[in-house]
Amino acid sequence: MKKLCIGSLLFIIVIFAAGIINIVNPNKPSVSLAENRKLQEKPVFSVSSFFDKSYANNYSAYYSDTFIQRDTLIQYRRAADKFFGFKKNMKIEISKPVNTPSPSALPINTVTYSPSPSPANTCTPATSQTEAPPSPTASVLPTPSPTPKPEYRAASAIEVLKSPFFLVDNNVVATIWAKDESLKKYAMFINELKDSMGEHVNVYSMVIPTAMEYFNLSDMQYITGSQKQMVEDIAQYTNDSVIDVDAYNALFHHCKEYIYYKTDHHWTHLGAYYAYTALMQAMGKEQDIVPLESYVDREVIEGFIGSAYRKTNQDERVLNNPDTLIAYYPLVEYKYIMHKKTGPIEKRLNDLAYVNPNNQYYNMFMSGGNGVYHEFTTENKNGRTILVICDSYGASFVHFLLPHYEKVYIMDTRFYDREYLNNMTIDTFAKSIHADDITTLLYMDSVAYTFNTDALYGLLK
Amino acid sequence: MVFSGLFFLTVFLPVSLILYYISKNRTYRNIVLTVMSLVFYAWGEPVYILLLLLTSAFVYIVALLIQQKAGTRSAKIYLITGITVIIAVLVFFKYSGFIAQNLSAIFKFKNPFNDIALPLGLSFYTFTCISYLADVYKKKTEAQRNFLDLLMYISVFFTVTSGPIRRYPDWVADIRSDRETWEKFNYGVHRFIIGLAKKAVIANTAGTLISSFTGTDYSRLSVQGAWIGILLFSLQIYFDFSGYSDMAIGLASMFGFSVNENFNYPYISKSATEFWRRWHITLGGFFRDYVYIPLGGNRKYRIRNLLVVWFLTGLWHGASWNFVIWGLYFFVLLLIEKAFLIKLFEKIPGIFSHIYFLLVMLIGWVLFYHTDLSQAVRYIGVMFGIKAASFSDPILTILFNNNVLFILTAVICTVPLGKFLKQQAEKLEYRLSKGHTDILNGIMIPLFNAALLILSIIFLVGDTYTPFLYFNF
Numbered sequence: 001m002k003k004l005c006i007g008s009l010l011f012i013i014v015i016f017a018a019g020i021i022n023i024v025n026p027n028k029p030s031v032s033l034a035e036n037r038k039l040q041e042k043p044v045f046s047v048s049s050f051f052d053k054s055y056a057n058n059y060s061a062y063y064s065d066t067f068i069q070r071d072t073l074i075q076y077r078r079a080a081d082k083f084f085g086f087k088k089n090m091k092i093e094i095s096k097p098v099n100t101p102s103p104s105a106l107p108i109n110t111v112t113y114s115p116s117p118s119p120a121n122t123c124t125p126a127t128s129q130t131e132a133p134p135s136p137t138a139s140v141l142p143t144p145s146p147t148p149k150p151e152y153r154a155a156s157a158i159e160v161l162k163s164p165f166f167l168v169d170n171n172v173v174a175t176i177w178a179k180d181e182s183l184k185k186y187a188m189f190i191n192e193l194k195d196s197m198g199e200h201v202n203v204y205s206m207v208i209p210t211a212m213e214y215f216n217l218s219d220m221q222y223i224t225g226s227q228k229q230m231v232e233d234i235a236q237y238t239n240d241s242v243i244d245v246d247a248y249n250a251l252f253h254h255c256k257e258y259i260y261y262k263t264d265h266h267w268t269h270l271g272a273y274y275a276y277t278a279l280m281q282a283m284g285k286e287q288d289i290v291p292l293e294s295y296v297d298r299e300v301i302e303g304f305i306g307s308a309y310r311k312t313n314q315d316e317r318v319l320n321n322p323d324t325l326i327a328y329y330p331l332v333e334y335k336y337i338m339h340k341k342t343g344p345i346e347k348r349l350n351d352l353a354y355v356n357p358n359n360q361y362y363n364m365f366m367s368g369g370n371g372v373y374h375e376f377t378t379e380n381k382n383g384r385t386i387l388v389i390c391d392s393y394g395a396s397f398v399h400f401l402l403p404h405y406e407k408v409y410i411m412d413t414r415f416y417d418r419e420y421l422n423n424m425t426i427d428t429f430a431k432s433i434h435a436d437d438i439t440t441l442l443y444m445d446s447v448a449y450t451f452n453t454d455a456l457y458g459l460l461k
Numbered sequence: 462m463v464f465s466g467l468f469f470l471t472v473f474l475p476v477s478l479i480l481y482y483i484s485k486n487r488t489y490r491n492i493v494l495t496v497m498s499l500v501f502y503a504w505g506e507p508v509y510i511l512l513l514l515l516t517s518a519f520v521y522i523v524a525l526l527i528q529q530k531a532g533t534r535s536a537k538i539y540l541i542t543g544i545t546v547i548i549a550v551l552v553f554f555k556y557s558g559f560i561a562q563n564l565s566a567i568f569k570f571k572n573p574f575n576d577i578a579l580p581l582g583l584s585f586y587t588f589t590c591i592s593y594l595a596d597v598y599k600k601k602t603e604a605q606r607n608f609l610d611l612l613m614y615i616s617v618f619f620t621v622t623s624g625p626i627r628r629y630p631d632w633v634a635d636i637r638s639d640r641e642t643w644e645k646f647n648y649g650v651h652r653f654i655i656g657l658a659k660k661a662v663i664a665n666t667a668g669t670l671i672s673s674f675t676g677t678d679y680s681r682l683s684v685q686g687a688w689i690g691i692l693l694f695s696l697q698i699y700f701d702f703s704g705y706s707d708m709a710i711g712l713a714s715m716f717g718f719s720v721n722e723n724f725n726y727p728y729i730s731k732s733a734t735e736f737w738r739r740w741h742i743t744l745g746g747f748f749r750d751y752v753y754i755p756l757g758g759n760r761k762y763r764i765r766n767l768l769v770v771w772f773l774t775g776l777w778h779g780a781s782w783n784f785v786i787w788g789l790y791f792f793v794l795l796l797i798e799k800a801f802l803i804k805l806f807e808k809i810p811g812i813f814s815h816i817y818f819l820l821v822m823l824i825g826w827v828l829f830y831h832t833d834l835s836q837a838v839r840y841i842g843v844m845f846g847i848k849a850a851s852f853s854d855p856i857l858t859i860l861f862n863n864n865v866l867f868i869l870t871a872v873i874c875t876v877p878l879g880k881f882l883k884q885q886a887e888k889l890e891y892r893l894s895k896g897h898t899d900i901l902n903g904i905m906i907p908l909f910n911a912a913l914l915i916l917s918i919i920f921l922v923g924d925t926y927t928p929f930l931y932f933n934f
Contacts, residue, residue: 004643005647007908008643008647010910011654015474016475018470019476051508053507060466060467064921064925067922067925070922073923077923080920092855220856
């Protein structure tokens with residue numbers, strides 16, 4: 001071989017072409033909906049960022065996060081997993097649960113829609129749907145006292161999808177192991193936020209467990225961390241001046257209802273409602289809670305295949321088990337401005353344009369929530385303002401806040417944009433809108449890993 | 462910057478190649494290589510690049526002084542001073558936290574050195590400098606008079622962060638020669654791609670699988686999980702490190718240099734002694750030539766000399782007791798093997814010695830993996846059923862089934878099967894075409910490499926997918 005061989009030529013072509021295309025590509029994404037996170041922004045060069053290595057690290061992260069055709073390459077990478085072994089749809093029976101489930105106390109409703117069972121459910125006779133569909137007729141009281149002791153959902157079998165996903169009786173759930181360091185970081189964030197806001201602003205901390213927590217996995221419980229413990233740890237790490245909202249128990253009391261999707265990592269609108277009752281309780285406004293039956297106007301959308309389908313390499317067991325999405329309409333008139341990087345734009349809360357096969361139906365709430373922040377002005381002239389610092393769980397929560405505030409601001413931290421906000425930190429922003437109440441609303445994954453909480457804490461700096 | 466990063470692969474490397482090959486002028490090319498190496502280093506270590514430059518300047522001057530006073534007592538004093546200073550820097554950055562931590566435990570004071578970070582590649586380039594000074598002293602080579610050429614030797618980006626550890630006499634002839642050939646370039650590309658695939662496809666995947674098997678809480682660990690977990694770690698560390706060495710050798714070759722091999726299928730060994738002839742060869746060679754032999758080698762105090770070497774080998778891997786124990790573990794194994802075990806193995810079928818080796822290697826990796834020794838002991842216990850949660854667990858069986866082909870493929874890649882098949886195919890092609898064709902090396906292997914490159918990029922991009930970061934690495 002006296003000259004460049006074909007292998008070297010191909011190598012040079014590939015690395016040069018990839019480099020050039022990446023550098024000149026003008027359409028770099030800033031958010032990955034598939035991963036539910038903000039992609040690394042192009043870092044701004046400064047002497048200090050260069051010397052503390054953050055420039056180089058962020059630039060490398062930015063470069064790979066915005067690599068050309070990244071989503072497609074990720075799909076290929078995940079397809080490769082299929083060749084790593086023999087996929088057996090092995091089902092593990094869960095040995096007798098400690099508590100046998102009592103039949104749901106709620107009456108099975110007889111309205112026209114039928115969220116479950118879907119036809120596909122019949123293919124797994126070993127499992128049965130234990131959750132009752134939401135009952136629009138049942139009056140839901142905010143955890144009356146004395147409350148009956150809540151029970152976990154019974155589970156009969158567990159199947160391994162793709163780590164960390166499991167299928168528990170047709171419900172896709174993800175295991176979660178919180179990093180203590182991350183929970184502390186979250187607490188640091190909210191403590192410092194409260195300190196900055198001062199005593200006249202109420203700061204609430206609301207962390208939402210994921211679906212897996214409420215299953216009675218009996219002898220298989222070891223496969224996931226205890227979110228009850230995580231919630232307790234957070235409560236311990238937060239200062240007394242921060243009010244912890246007991247969303248954990250509010251959801252626990254209703255865990256046999258349809259409060260989580262089977263194929264998606266979000267809660268249903270019903271789940272969001274129960275968390276709202278917990279927030280109202282924490283605010284000492286139990287008497288103001290709007291009963292669920294008031295929400296008569298709603299959309300019922302069948303055939304929702306959630307995020308878990310993509311995340312489990314298109315597992316058929318997920319596809320064959322679609323969800324029903326029920327979305328309530330707000331009770332009060334409101335004007336909704338979504339502040340996007342490109343400028344403000346008026347929107348509606350339930351955006352049916354997203355109910356199409358190319359979209360995740362959950363994105364119908366707040367049009368996917370892809371805005372730097374969201375501003376709601378209601379017809380209530382009570383002068384009260386709340387800021388919700390949240391992830392995508394917030395998009396289906398805002399409906400229930402509208403009756404109580406004149407102004408509601410939703411800030412999905414993944415879309416925080418300093419440039420758009422004139423370099424404001426999040427506490428400065430809260431002051432600028434004269435917030436009376438501030439609450440976080442984050443599901444457990446958003447607080448369990450330092451990857452997320454470091455970014456959250458960074459909003460204060 | 463790491464070789465297996467997308468930015469290195471598609472920006473830094475192409476830019477370096479263009480700037481380098483744009484002119485044939487030797488001085489120009491050497492300057493480009495040096496400047497790009499400094500850029501590479503500063504990207505990862507913007508402050509301590511100063512340390513690299515100062516060390517290089519110091520070594521440059523000391524070597525010239527040693528040469529000037531060659532054969533006299535002064536030369537020896539210069540050598541000892543030079544090595545002492547270089548080692549003092551290494552000790553300060555790498556071990557002061559560790560030393561202070563141990564002293565503070567004894568004398569109860571607050572450790573003031575907790576936050577010292579180890580500058581990138583210091584462990585490697587320190588050794589590069591020591592071997593240079595020693596070789597000048599022993600007159601194995603002339604001291605370099607051109608500072609830029611010496612700086613290139615010390616800082617060159619292929620080896621500055623992770624080796625292989627080079628020797629100046631092997632390097633010097635190439636500095637001013639017309640070293641680049643297409644043949645070397647082609648070979649370099651081949652080696653680089655093999656290394657990249659080892660790292661991106663096998664090591665990274667094994668790395669993410671480990672915690673699925675071992676978890677983080679050993680009270681939940683099953684016997685099966687412990688064995689598969691440490692097997693995965695042994696695959697990860699081998700493919701990671703040997704992949705990195707392959708990339709370094711490949712990059713060097715693209716720029717016309719040859720760098721010594723670092724790995725030679727270590728997992729086919731039949732004893733710990735053989736393993737250390739095949740694993741991280743340049744490190745073993747360094748300790749042999751610059752520690753063991755100067756101490757007296759086999760001639761006097763052999764046991765003491767071996768003890769020192771293995772203590773240092775362990776400590777070199779990290780400032781923590783588990784690495785020291787890991788080094789001493791091999792010291793004991795080597796003594797036992799030398800005393801009688803190897804003689805015994807010669808009399809019985811090879812399979813026994815191989816099983817023995819695999820067992821001691823895996824236990825060695827348990828020590829290496831755990832900086833907390835009590836965790837290591839706990840882990841080894843679980844491997845043999847002591848305080849194990851169960852023998853196996855059903856989830857783990859599924860995970861294993863889902864990854865068994867990957868694990869098998871990785872295990873097969875640790876033996877020279879590919880090399881053997883290539884040789885057989887070459888012979889076959891030669892027989893069939895009487896040497897008139899070169900389809901295998903001319904077309905098939907290049908296409909295979911291109912496929913590996915694409916696969917590696919897919920894995921590198923795919924592994925940036927991070928919806929859940931629940932691994933403790």
